[in-house]
Amino acid sequence: xxxxxxxxxxxxxxxxxxxxxxxxxxxxxxxxxxxxxxxxxxxxxxxxxxxxxxxxxxxxxxxxxxxxxxxxxxxxxxxxxxxxxxxxxxxxxxxxxxxxxxxxxxxxxxxxxxxxxxxxxxxxxxxxxxx
Numbered sequence: 001x002x003x004x005x006x007x008x009x010x011x012x013x014x015x016x017x018x019x020x021x022x023x024x025x026x027x028x029x030x031x032x033x034x035x036x037x038x039x040x041x042x043x044x045x046x047x048x049x050x051x052x053x054x055x056x057x058x059x060x061x062x063x064x065x066x067x068x069x070x071x072x073x074x075x076x077x078x079x080x081x082x083x084x085x086x087x088x089x090x091x092x093x094x095x096x097x098x099x100x101x102x103x104x105x106x107x108x109x110x111x112x113x114x115x116x117x118x119x120x121x122x123x124x125x126x127x128x129x130x131x
Contacts, residue, residue: 009063009064009065010063010064010112010115010116010119011060011063011064011065012064012065013109013112013115014063014107014109014112014113014116015107015108016065017060017065019106019107020056020059020060020063020065021056022105022106023059023102023103023106023107024052024055024056024059024102025052026101026102026105026106027055027098027099027101027102028048028051028052028055028098029102030097030098030101030102031044031048031098032048034097034098034101036094036097037094037097037098038094039090039091039094040091040094040095040098043085043091054069054073056068057069057072057073058076062076063116078123078127079126079127079129082127082129083129085129086129086130087127087128087129087130088128088129088130088131089128091128092124092125092127092128095124096120096121096124099117099120099124100117103116103117103120
């Protein structure tokens with residue numbers, strides 16, 4: 001027996017594929033231009049096109065949308081995929097500066113934005129591999 005509650009995914013709460021596309025595009029635009037992001041921009045290729053697509057696929061699936069990442073790339077294994085990059089507090093904070101700005105610009109629903117920020121903050125913190 002069900003209580004009638006409907007679970008709405010974060011993907012749906014923020015506006016689906018178009019919202020993910022805007023979020024990731026603004027995230028990388030900020031990474032490309034903010035002085036505070038230089039430390040993490042240097043970890044990326046000159047052309048951000050490929051990584052934009054990867055992050056869009058990952059966030060789509062991670063937020064409860066269609067499975068676009070796993071069929072193409074396999075299990076995310078995020079820490080393993082990033083182990084070659086020194087990620088400490090400064091890198092985590094730079095990533096979150098870019099992501100928080102992008103969230104502010106693209107996710108209108110305040111509660112959804114706060115929930116997603118909390119989840120992404122935990123993910124960014126977990127990615128640290130250097131003290």
